[in-house]
Amino acid sequence: MAIPPADPATETFVAHRNLLFTVAYEMLGSAADAEDVLQETWLRWVKVDLAQVSDQRAYLVRITTRQALNRLRTMKRRKEAYVGPWLPEPLLTAPDVAEDVELAESMSMALMLVLETLSPTERAVFVLREVFEVSYAEIAAAVGKSLAAVRQIAHRARQHVDARRPRQVVSASETQAALESLQYALETGDPQRLLDVLAPDVVLVGDGGGVKQAALRPVIGAEKVVRMFVGGLPKVEATITGEPTVVNGNPALVLRLDGEIDGVLAVRVEQGRISGIYYVRNPEKLTRVESETPLTRR
Incomplete structure (x- = not known):
């Protein structure tokens, strides 16, 4: 018996799921919260009229970013009540992640702790621009800021991170x-x-x-x-x-x-x-x- 094909919305979401999880995790440092963000993204995605979406990948990243921003603000209260220092949740990763030098650096404990010192919007802008190379226009749509404001935020966040990240790249x-x-x-x-x-x-x-x-x-x-x-x-x-x-x-x-x-x-x-x-x-x-x-x- 032939298995019926998945609907277009489901196929697109599944195709980009790993990317969306990575975006959410980079912003949150928590796999459990990233999974919750993906669930919220899915619930919104299935209500979208796909005929009106020209770039489905970009649209999904936009939804994920907005949900992650909401989650970041609630996590701040949780972290304030956390006992002792808070570290990102470690993830066992495949060799291909280590081979992507920029992704591996952005996910290192040292750099993710630096990202913790950014405001939620600064972190979203930095992650989308520096890690995922999202255009300024798309970032502006995702975070609800003007193009000029996003460029300024990106510049400020980059300066902040560069001043605190390891000075030398270590193999x-x-x-x-x-x-x-x-x-x-x-x-x-x-x-x-x-x-x-x-x-x-x-x-x-x-x-x-x-x-x-x-x-x-x-x-x-x-x-x-x-x-x-x-x-x-x-x-x-x-x-x-x-x-x-x-x-x-x-x-x-x-x-x-x-x-x-x-x-x-x-x-x-x-x-x-x-x-x-x-x-x-x-x-x-x-x-x-x-x-x-x-x-x-x-």
Whole structure:
């Protein structure tokens, strides 16, 4: 029995779903919220008269952006009540994401934390323009601003991000090498090996969400970070193992205690040493580290 073809609205939405999810995730840093945005986008999309839409992909991106902006404003209140630092939800990604250097950089923990310092509109404009190369006219339609205003917002957001993003582009192999050294140091519990791989002014940001133990503010300085890991990671006797993986298009480690996932650890590397450690332990944010999430800019 032949399966009836999907209706045009459904076919178009499914064809662009990975793009729309990527746009929403880049704006929100939360896969769960990005999925909610896609559901809201779908509900609006099925009511659209497709005969009146000249560019269906652009129209879908516009709807997704508007819904993500609405969600960003409600998330702000949630983050204000969040226990300790808030980190983006890590996503296990396929090799093609890592091969897209611009996408991988934009999704790194370090840069996504910079995006958190932008206003919702600035973030939307920056993401659409710099990551997805959307035209200024389309961005203006998506965020409800004039073309001139969008150009100004884009310029301001770019300056803000450039002033805070890593100064040097670090290759995946260099990041992987630093992670391997960190993994060995953690598995052996050797404080000196940890010190050797960390920059003196390294910053550790831990996200336990009030569910798992994590520092309530960033830990600054190599010696303090070593004390945190060596003395504070497992409060019980447990075997620590690191499992190399690719999260958000960048090398990372899944840390396990006696085989159970404890958290995901991503790093920022500068001049061969780790200058930033981002450790997500909140179990609610660890649901997408064992199966790949498809992401794309196209």
